[in-house]
Amino acid sequence: MKPVAFDYVLAQSVDEAVSALAEASGEGKIIAGGQSLLPMMNFRMVRPSVLVDINRIPGLDRIEERGERLHVGALVRHRMIASDPIVGSHLPVLHAVMANVAHLTVRNRGTFCGSVCHADPAAEIPMMTLLLNGIVHIASPRGGRTITARDFLLSSLTTALEYDEMVTGIELDKLPAGTGWGFEEFARRHGDYALSAVVTTMEHVNERAHNVRVAVMGVGDTAARLPVVEAVLEDRTIDEEVIVDAVEHLRTEIEPNSDLNASADYRRHLAGALAARGLRAAWNRAIKGEAK
Amino acid sequence: MSGNAYISVTVNGVTHSRSVEPRMLLSDFLRNELGLTGTHVGCEHGVCGACTILLNGRSARSCLTLAVQVDGLEIETIEGQGSREELGRIQAAFRDHHGLQCGFCTPGFIMTITDMLHHHPLETDEQIREALSGNICRCTGYQNIVNAVRELAKERGPLS
Numbered sequence: 001m002k003p004v005a006f007d008y009v010l011a012q013s014v015d016e017a018v019s020a021l022a023e024a025s026g027e028g029k030i031i032a033g034g035q036s037l038l039p040m041m042n043f044r045m046v047r048p049s050v051l052v053d054i055n056r057i058p059g060l061d062r063i064e065e066r067g068e069r070l071h072v073g074a075l076v077r078h079r080m081i082a083s084d085p086i087v088g089s090h091l092p093v094l095h096a097v098m099a100n101v102a103h104l105t106v107r108n109r110g111t112f113c114g115s116v117c118h119a120d121p122a123a124e125i126p127m128m129t130l131l132l133n134g135i136v137h138i139a140s141p142r143g144g145r146t147i148t149a150r151d152f153l154l155s156s157l158t159t160a161l162e163y164d165e166m167v168t169g170i171e172l173d174k175l176p177a178g179t180g181w182g183f184e185e186f187a188r189r190h191g192d193y194a195l196s197a198v199v200t201t202m203e204h205v206n207e208r209a210h211n212v213r214v215a216v217m218g219v220g221d222t223a224a225r226l227p228v229v230e231a232v233l234e235d236r237t238i239d240e241e242v243i244v245d246a247v248e249h250l251r252t253e254i255e256p257n258s259d260l261n262a263s264a265d266y267r268r269h270l271a272g273a274l275a276a277r278g279l280r281a282a283w284n285r286a287i288k289g290e291a292k
Numbered sequence: 293m294s295g296n297a298y299i300s301v302t303v304n305g306v307t308h309s310r311s312v313e314p315r316m317l318l319s320d321f322l323r324n325e326l327g328l329t330g331t332h333v334g335c336e337h338g339v340c341g342a343c344t345i346l347l348n349g350r351s352a353r354s355c356l357t358l359a360v361q362v363d364g365l366e367i368e369t370i371e372g373q374g375s376r377e378e379l380g381r382i383q384a385a386f387r388d389h390h391g392l393q394c395g396f397c398t399p400g401f402i403m404t405i406t407d408m409l410h411h412h413p414l415e416t417d418e419q420i421r422e423a424l425s426g427n428i429c430r431c432t433g434y435q436n437i438v439n440a441v442r443e444l445a446k447e448r449g450p451l452s
Binding site: 001002003004005006007008010031034035038039042043051053055079099102103104105106108109190191 | 295297313314315317320336337338341344347350351352353355356357358360361363404407408412422423425426427
């Protein structure tokens with residue numbers, strides 16, 4: 001239960017961090033919060049020969065408004081997302097979700113971008129990043145690039161990040177004021193990785209739902225948006241009939257796995273039940289939101 | 293870059309300087325290098341909460357922190373809470389409410405609760421239980437720990 005020996009680089013800048021990664025030729029690893037990486041290193045499932053610590057790089061710990069989007073820097077901790085007033089006013093759904101991300105002490109250290117890089121299929125942050133059309137900003141000694149979260153999250157614990165690249169921040173959509181949201185999750189113990197969760201947002205315009213977004217986690221190799229379900233709901237009045245229709249489409253669109261905790265059939269059923277609750281909540285909030 | 297690193301860290305107000313291997317966990321540094329064995333090591337992967345300490349005033353898992361990372365930072369451990377003759381306020385509340393039996397998890401709970409009392413509203417039992425949910429106790433069933441925190445939160449009053 002101790003990590004293997006490694007060299008440690010305390011990077012003072014993004015340039016320094018990515019050149020240390022490049023020098024490590026694929027054996028390097030970035031550490032930010034370390035709340036997923038260090039357990040894996042303690043178990044020796046991950047054995048980097050060089051650990052590049054980015055915690056002291058100035059400027060990465062900010063949440064900034066950039067026009068219609070919010071930019072979350074690589075050192076923004078879960079706790080900061082949960083309490084930030086900018087996030088609260090533009091993305092109340094994200095505030096609500098944060099209470100389900102691990103526990104208080106882990107939220108003090110763990111980072112938003114780190115969770116996306118870890119790419120656990122049953123973690124909330126990658127799902128929220130997909131819901132909010134996340135754009136991942138990446139640095140490397142070869143220069144910078146951006147990539148959509150959808151292209152970034154390849155599979156379970158697997159991303160499109162190259163060995164000499166680090167994520168410097170992630171941009172998220174702001175949602176218009178009054179957007180309704182629903183978030184439903186089932187975990188066997190509070191704060192544990194969930195068996196499944198569903199999140200949805202929508203606006204209420206002329207008795208109909210607009211800009212409907214639906215994302216799920218825990219029911220596939222990565223979290224996912226569900227475009228087919230979104231299309232079923234778009235421009236419809238969200239009544240029980242439409243919800244039943246959407247749930248049926250959801251259960252067809254997802255491909256859950258079986259594991260020790262739950263069978264694929266159970267997960268498929270659960271995701272549908274959670275979606276129905278989430279859609280009702282989002283619709284009710286959207287109606288109230290429009291009235292404001 | 294390679295080899296040991298020289299760190300200087302303030303623990304409970306006392307500054308210690310040591311040469312450490314980068315892979316040394318902060319929990320092992322506190323226990324084995326500084327002899328502060330009040331910080332307990334349970335699961336060593338961030339699940340049980342027994343190793344919780346304060347890092348610059350916020351709770352952190354010392355098993356998910358490397359000693360080399362805390363160079364120049366301030367740490368508080370259970371040893372900073374009180375002495376055998378004079379218990380700290382949270383320790384006294386645990387005694388009064390029978391908030392412990394075997395005591396193995398207690399240092400971690402007390403450090404988490406220190407963070408909670410400084411930074412969290414704790415207006416309802418639900419909030420208290422959510423904030424405590426990252427610490428595992430196999431003896432008490434939690435009720436007496438919640439009772440102790442409720443009293444401490446009441447004594448503290450609303451967060452300013």
